[in-house]
Amino acid sequence: MKKSYLEMTQSELQQELEAVKKEYNSLKEQGLNIDMSRGKPGADQLDISDGMLKALEGSDFKCENGLDVRNYGILDGIPEAKKLFADLLEVEPENIIVGGNSSLSMMFDYVSQCMYSGAGFEPWSKQGTVKFLCPVPGYDRHFAICEFFGIEMINIPMTNEGPDMDAIEEAIKDTAVKGMFCVPKYSNPQGITFSAETVKRIANLNVSEDFRIIWDNAYCVHDLTDTTDELLNIFSVLPERNKNMVIEVASTSKISYPGAGVACLASSVENIKAILKRLTIQSISYDKVNMLRHVKFFKNLDGIKAHMQLHAKILKPKFDAVIETLNSDLAGLGIAEWNEPNGGYFISLDVTGGSATRVGVLCKDAGVTLTNVGATFPYGKDPSDSNIRIAPTFPTPAVLSQAVKVLTTAVRLACLENLVK
């Protein structure tokens, strides 16, 4: 174990600073150009789904109810796709709408509907200020939706069990709070799975009938190891009074193709009806050929699970490369903390002393692009300037080791700059 920076004398710190500066400058001279900014699968992950493009060979294009998937019709998705996603999310097909390639669009469109048409009551926008709870750190695209619709965001700190439920129960006393975005399993960026206790407390929140939880289950089957996290099915514990509270979404973006997958939404029959009422004006149908292609390729939930093991095989060494370098370079220094997730797409790194922005700049200058520091917080503002999201999926393990070496050196340098008086 290395000596903690926090226990060093000023002269030791000064000496370390000089050494780390040298390390950093020599890394900078390598002229790297590595992008670790987004949770993008690598090309090898995309390849494993290419069989899908032949999945319709010899097909008569008829879905289970006899309709030709190439033609117009079926707003809520073909029956076999509804069944597949119902199995994935542990609900009934009647609770499912199968969408296009983007669960983000399904969330955006739903929030838009609540804002301007209402969630069964007066439109949110006509009820005065609208506020959302945002567990932080979280997913920047959720925050962007809130910001687009002028929804005020309230930070809720994450714990190892999920969002701080005491803080949530306090915050919802303000009736302007109309909803919350969550990534309940392998959260973005911390990889935390909400505990059963947390899910139950969320399900039982004392809220108005048009309060909505957007349950973005983007990583529902995205395990990295054999030690998998289990997420309690929130629909199974919703009390009658909150039966319309949850809108769950998921997609195959990180199962098949990010650019050409299939998304889905799960909710109460009442909510599904309300959404279809809007959707019947907005569209005639989503891409049913792509739905059938996915069903023919995966066949069933077991098929999806087997496929996810192929992803895990590719991803595990990448996560390991990051974790190993973080461990070897930063453990014991007292200046950083990080998680070792069992699934998902990210590793979250917290640095001390408000130096995350400085770390981002140092990395950028040395050719390593991180997710914009601050992006994991509403309005891009991390109050303690501590959180850095590492997206290890796109580069190869060898490249990752180089990139994370730059990152750990930048962390040491930035913290030392702060500590040396």
Add this chain to the structure above:
Amino acid sequence: MKKSYLEMTQSELQQELEAVKKEYNSLKEQGLNIDMSRGKPGADQLDISDGMLKALEGSDFKCENGLDVRNYGILDGIPEAKKLFADLLEVEPENIIVGGNSSLSMMFDYVSQCMYSGAGFEPWSKQGTVKFLCPVPGYDRHFAICEFFGIEMINIPMTNEGPDMDAIEEAIKDTAVKGMFCVPKYSNPQGITFSAETVKRIANLNVSEDFRIIWDNAYCVHDLTDTTDELLNIFSVLPERNKNMVIEVASTSKISYPGAGVACLASSVENIKAILKRLTIQSISYDKVNMLRHVKFFKNLDGIKAHMQLHAKILKPKFDAVIETLNSDLAGLGIAEWNEPNGGYFISLDVTGGSATRVGVLCKDAGVTLTNVGATFPYGKDPSDSNIRIAPTFPTPAVLSQAVKVLTTAVRLACLENLVK
């Protein structure tokens, strides 16, 4: 030529009524079950695009700018798809956003954006009552979008040259009028193509900067015969002050697959930027694999045009079957008028004496489902109860002849019921 009903004596009418009643009853006894309600391509039309499903075989999935279409990225469409649609709509690629499978969604989302975020100015919804001009008869899904957003609709009669421009120029004096939906080529349902003069007058309307024409060019290459209509490119005649007035959409729904095609939107660079600003919150990208599949299959505009001749070959006999039966059964009776379009998906039939609703009921009772009578007008209300939309594309020519026989008999019966005192 038959004797006109309008010139018959009451006793002749009475005799004719008895004869037509018998005809109708014997047709009813056939127990038909024919759906002519929607503009759906037949299965034989879908088959001609099936080569597309193999178009990506051996592909490296890279689009022209090197990006892997299977992965995230490129919000406005892959370059080669932008080029293809730019050629189709006679604009530059910078004026194009390539979408998902639905131009209807692109229109819905754009109207939503104008309503709640504005078209460069105060949101429409905050400017008071919002009204749209609706050329009638027109497309029910356009009217449904207006109704969904609470936009008041004003009927504008169609002429053989397009909408009545005098009526439009008068109507826009009301500044609450914020836009107009059009199908400028082979209009739905009349198959009318706006004349060059009409397009120029629309382009030069004296409107506010946030007035928008939704130019739904759904049938831009959907010719049926060698006598093709030509539509003036409205962007080529827009004066500077109206440079942001037009939002054009099109799709391959009736070129490749209705359920799995590619849609596009064309407008000024300024409008494209404003739309992308919303879209970057709403989505990460549309389905780029399907875009590449389409480009590989069609190759270029000539490829699309050659493909459309295959459609015309299938559709022409269907349109002919309808027109022939209308001619042989109704010509000279003085009770109905219809068009013989050079393209598009519909034949529009107008009956006298406010009997369209009755015709719809008689057809339904005899097993022939028409588009809901009234659907071609805002709020489903045809003021003179005269218009019937015939969608001849889905049934075979033989079935069509049966169905249109029922229709013409119903028209005669309904009109006679009115004429006999």
